[in-house]
Amino acid sequence: MFTIPEFPALQDAINRATEAEVLLALRSGSPGLNGLAALLSPAAEPHLSAMATRSAAITSQRFGRTIQMYAPVYLSSFCTNRCAYCGFSAGNAIDRRVLTFVEAESEAMILHQRGFNHLLLVSGEAPAKVGVDYLEELALRLRGRFAALSIEVQPLATEEYARLFRAGITSVAVYQETYDRDIYKQVHLAGRKADFDYRLETPARAAAAGMREVGIGALLGLADWRAEGIALGLHLAWLRKHYWRTGLTVSFPRMRPAQGEFKPLAPVSERNLSQMIFALRIFDPDVGLYLSTREKARYRDGMIGLGPTRYSAGSCTAPGGYGLADAGGEQFEVGDNRSLAEVSVAIQQKGFDPVRKDWDAVFQTKGDRQQAA
Amino acid sequence: MKVLCNGKAQEIAPGTRVADCLRELGLEASSVVVECDGKILTREEYESHELQDSSVLELIRFVGGG
Amino acid sequence: MLTIAGRKFRSRLFGGTGKFSSPEVMKEALAASGCEMVTVALRRVDLNNPADDIMSVLDRDRYLFLPNTSGARDAGEAIRLARLARASGGGEWLKLEVTPDPRTLLPDPIETLKATEELVREGFKVLPYINADPILALRLQDAGAVAVMPLGSPIGTNQGVLTRFQIEIIIAQAQVPVIVDAGLGAPSHVAEAMEMGADAVLVNTAIAVAGDPVRMARAFAMAVEAGRIAYEAGLGSVSKDAAPSSPDDGLGFLR
Numbered sequence: 215m216f217t218i219p220e221f222p223a224l225q226d227a228i229n230r231a232t233e234a235e236v237l238l239a240l241r242s243g244s245p246g247l248n249g250l251a252a253l254l255s256p257a258a259e260p261h262l263s264a265m266a267t268r269s270a271a272i273t274s275q276r277f278g279r280t281i282q283m284y285a286p287v288y289l290s291s292f293c294t295n296r297c298a299y300c301g302f303s304a305g306n307a308i309d310r311r312v313l314t315f316v317e318a319e320s321e322a323m324i325l326h327q328r329g330f331n332h333l334l335l336v337s338g339e340a341p342a343k344v345g346v347d348y349l350e351e352l353a354l355r356l357r358g359r360f361a362a363l364s365i366e367v368q369p370l371a372t373e374e375y376a377r378l379f380r381a382g383i384t385s386v387a388v389y390q391e392t393y394d395r396d397i398y399k400q401v402h403l404a405g406r407k408a409d410f411d412y413r414l415e416t417p418a419r420a421a422a423a424g425m426r427e428v429g430i431g432a433l434l435g436l437a438d439w440r441a442e443g444i445a446l447g448l449h450l451a452w453l454r455k456h457y458w459r460t461g462l463t464v465s466f467p468r469m470r471p472a473q474g475e476f477k478p479l480a481p482v483s484e485r486n487l488s489q490m491i492f493a494l495r496i497f498d499p500d501v502g503l504y505l506s507t508r509e510k511a512r513y514r515d516g517m518i519g520l521g522p523t524r525y526s527a528g529s530c531t532a533p534g535g536y537g538l539a540d541a542g543g544e545q546f547e548v549g550d551n552r553s554l555a556e557v558s559v560a561i562q563q564k565g566f567d568p569v570r571k572d573w574d575a576v577f578q579t580k581g582d583r584q585q586a587a
Numbered sequence: 588m589k590v591l592c593n594g595k596a597q598e599i600a601p602g603t604r605v606a607d608c609l610r611e612l613g614l615e616a617s618s619v620v621v622e623c624d625g626k627i628l629t630r631e632e633y634e635s636h637e638l639q640d641s642s643v644l645e646l647i648r649f650v651g652g653g
Numbered sequence: 654m655l656t657i658a659g660r661k662f663r664s665r666l667f668g669g670t671g672k673f674s675s676p677e678v679m680k681e682a683l684a685a686s687g688c689e690m691v692t693v694a695l696r697r698v699d700l701n702n703p704a705d706d707i708m709s710v711l712d713r714d715r716y717l718f719l720p721n722t723s724g725a726r727d728a729g730e731a732i733r734l735a736r737l738a739r740a741s742g743g744g745e746w747l748k749l750e751v752t753p754d755p756r757t758l759l760p761d762p763i764e765t766l767k768a769t770e771e772l773v774r775e776g777f778k779v780l781p782y783i784n785a786d787p788i789l790a791l792r793l794q795d796a797g798a799v800a801v802m803p804l805g806s807p808i809g810t811n812q813g814v815l816t817r818f819q820i821e822i823i824i825a826q827a828q829v830p831v832i833v834d835a836g837l838g839a840p841s842h843v844a845e846a847m848e849m850g851a852d853a854v855l856v857n858t859a860i861a862v863a864g865d866p867v868r869m870a871r872a873f874a875m876a877v878e879a880g881r882i883a884y885e886a887g888l889g890s891v892s893k894d895a896a897p898s899s900p901d902d903g904l905g906f907l908r
Contacts, residue, residue: 238887244825248887263902455828458791484907516906593697612698618706619698620741627740645697647737649708651679652694652723653669653808653857 215415216452221394224251224441231255240268245496247447253493254443262489269492269521272499280569281561282502282524283554284332284364285325288533288545289313289352293338295405297391299433299469299476301545302338304405311533312343315352322356324536328528328554331361331570334387336531336545339368339407346374350381357382361570364427368406369416375423386420387429388413389465393445394437397479401436417449421457428453428460429504434487435469435478443490447497454498463502463524464494470508470546484513488520495521507548514550514557518564525568527557588640599638606633608644619648655852657830658746658778658799660717664688665847666877667719667832668870669857676707678866683716686860686870690717692748694724695738719780721748727761728768735772747772748802749781758808762789766796773797782834785816790823790831801827802855804835805846809858811838814845824850840876847880848888 231252239249240261252258253265290312293302301308313321322333335352337344344367353363364385365378375386392398395410402408417428430449432442446464453462468487469478482490491503505514505522507529514525530536531545550557558568590597592608599608605628609616621628622645628636638644655662668688673679683691693708708718720738725731731751738747749772751764765781766789772779778799783789785803793801803820806812813836814820824831830852837843843854856873863869901907 263904266903454826458826488904488907512906513908516904593700595700612700614698615706617742618709620737622737627736629740646700647695647741648698648706649693649718649720649738649741649743650696651670651673651707652721653671653692653855 216418216449218393218395218414218445218448221396221437221441224444225438227251227444228255228440231257233257233260236261239496240264247444247451247497250447250493250497251444253496254440254490258489258493259485262485262492265489265492265496266520269495270519272495273521273523274519276499277523279519279565280567281518281522282332282569283330283558284334284524284526285328285330285554286334286336286366286526286529286531287318287321287325288336288531288535289318289348289367290337290340290344291533291545292340292343293405294340294342295338295407296403297405297407298401298403299436312337312340313533315355317534317538318352319355321534321536321538322360325528326359329570330554332364333360333362334364334366334526335383336366337368337533338545339405341368346370346377349378349383353378353381353383364429366429369413370419372419372423375420375425379424384425385427385429385461385463386417386425387431387463387465388416388420389429389431389433389467390414390445390449391433392436393432393442393449397437401479417453418456421453421460424459426461427463427502428457429463429465429502431465431467431504433467433469434482434490435480437480439480439482439486439490443493446494450494450498450501461502462498462500463504465504465506466491467506468508470549484509488517491517491521507550508546509549511550511552511560515560515564518561519566525557525561527552527554590638590640590642590644592644593646601640603638604634605636605638605644608638609633609646612646614646619646621646655830657780662689662853664874664877665853665881666843666874667691667853667855669855669861670694670708670711671857672861673866674861676710679707679861680710682860682866682870683711685867685874686856687874689715690719690746692719692721692855692857693743694721695734695741717746718743719746719748721782722750722768723752725751725768726753727751728764728771731764731768732771735768735777736775739777745776745778747777747779749779760784760804762786765789766792769793769796769798780832785819785823787819787822787826790827794827794829798829800830800832800852802832802834805833805842806836808835810836811859812836813838813842814849817845817849820846820851821849840872843873844876844880844883847877848883850884853877 228251235252236258239245239252291302291310296304363383366387398410417430420428503522504524506526561568664687666688668683668686668691670691670693720743722731722734735747751761752758753761760782769779780800781793781798782802790801806815832853833846833851834855837856838859846854860866860870
């Protein structure tokens with residue numbers, strides 16, 4: 215099983231890094247974990263531009279001049295966890311709703327009409343409201359109309375992931391939020407999510423179930439971002455060794471203002487975020503990197519081609535937010551309100567192609583119900 | 588009666604056991620493995636296993652190799 | 654220290670026992686190489702010369718025998734040889750070779766995978782000899798192989814690590830030890846493989862047929878050690894780009 219060293223040990227590794235090690239990591243074809251530590255360290259800060267250049271070259275070599283587009287569909291704002299930083303936290307007084315299948319389909323079809331072929335189905339963690347049965351039924355209803363369906367919901371068991379895979383869900387995102395065990399305990403006050411290790415083992419369960427892709431991430435603002443970067447590198451390397459058939463992605467959700475007035479414990483600047491993205495790209499040339507609408511349009515445009523390979527657009531983080539007039543209760547405010555068309559133009563102006571689908575689930579042979587496209 | 592030993596026909600007396608055969612060839616039982624009629628014999632079986640007419644015997648050992 | 658299937662090895666050089674001019678030279682050369690595991694083949698006893706047991710010169714306490722299945726052309730033959738090897742006191746260790754093409758002696762990936770699956774079920778510790786195919790290496794690992802042995806170049810060709818890019822991928826991905834085998838004709842070749850991060854190398858012909866096999870064995874041992882130390886010490890790589898630039902070139906969008 216994957217285990218994570220204590221945070222102080224990771225911070226030590228970063229603080230020991232020298233400028234010479236940064237330069238070595240920038241030149242190396244495979245910098246390894248020592249190189250990653252150097253690239254995340256303060257010693258690398260004067261070399262941010264060289265890191266951007268290297269990260270851009272690796273990204274373009276591996277992914278070509280393309281950016282994959284996706285949009286989230288929020289299914290439910292019910293949550294049984296109490297997390298200090300989250301708008302959906304069980305204690306917060308917000309309007310909560312769970313979409314019916316008809317409502318969820320109608321949200322999905324609005325995105326379909328806007329040109330999205332890749333949906334990320336998101337919900338708060340309340341298995342009684344959005345459980346495996348719900349997700350399976352929804353996936354079966356949507357699979358014929360979308361190229362790829364991903365989920366970002368509560369951690370599930372391997373067999374449950376396998377069921378959802380058969381129903382047409384091909385990728386799973388589950389973020390550790392923080393790899394710092396102490397901070398994790400501080401901010402996850404109650405609910406199943408308070409179990410650090412169960413969550414840590416979740417990406418491996420999704421991979422073991424046969425998911426084509428598994429996403430990991432840390433919520434930036436909770437703990438030392440440099441050490442989170444090393445932890446993500448360790449987790450990636452472990453998953454690559456143990457589940458070589460599974461594609462891997464990393465997300466960099468930076469804390470946004472949310473209901474509940476939680477202030478970031480360890481603020482992360484745009485410069486810090488960029489360093490982290492470049493470092494992980496140089497460490498792992500194959501990993502898919504997300505840059506969501508949490509970030510401002512100016513920043514997202516600047517980062518096109520420098521490392522990230524997945525952009526969302528036109529996102530709304532409240533259940534029913536695309537089509538229902540009375541939708542309220544967002545998880546967080548977005549930083550980039552532009553439509554898919556506007557973001558696509560920005561991407562094209564930088565000389566990149568906004569791609570709307572990657573894999574057709576219709577080719578999959580391990581589903582129990584083949585679906586006409 | 589006749590047996591085929593490592594591809595060569597050999598005349599042996601009825602009642603000959605594998606161990607007798609090895610002694611006659613001057614082979615240490617511990618240095619070879621014996622396959623008789625497609626079945627690998629254990630060292631303990633060498634003394635008891637009686638050869639039949641037209642048995643096929645393979646005597647095998649480690650040799651140099653990369 | 655190198656560990657394969659729970660057994661520790663001080664030396665990362667494995668020796669072969671074929672093609673030596675005499676058992677005595679073999680014994681001395683293997684001693685000079687410092688190796689702790691040697692490959693051996695299985696053959697019929699020569700009935701014209703039945704007392705000729707060259708393996709008796711080797712101390713079985715000093716060398717772990719790794720029987721190979723050389724000569725096998727498909728999975729069935731390899732499995733038969735494996736069972737004979739075990740009955741010969743070879744233990745569970747097995748270098749699996751399936752080589753249907755007598756010209757190149759290149760290994761058959763499909764038969765090798767089939768045989769590995771069966772032999773793992775039968776309790777063997779299987780070390781398959783393979784072409785340097787990263788996906789095959791992973792499939793064999795998943796099937797239970799305790800190490801993989803990708804070839805540097807076709808056996809006996811002394812061409813060195815021609816499969817370098819593929820072997821780099823195997824080393825990066827595999828969870829089991831990677832032992833580069835075949836085609837390593839000079840100490841510089843094994844140093845290269847070890848610098849890349851190979852866990853061990855296997856050398857037979859280049860030592861056995863050298864003008865002075867004993868001195869050559871020592872040269873290979875030193876090259877293996879040098880390559881390993883260089884790998885562990887962290888080699889600088891060839892400069893690619895990273896030309897000096899001002900800290901914010903191209904990053905004017907940051908706030």
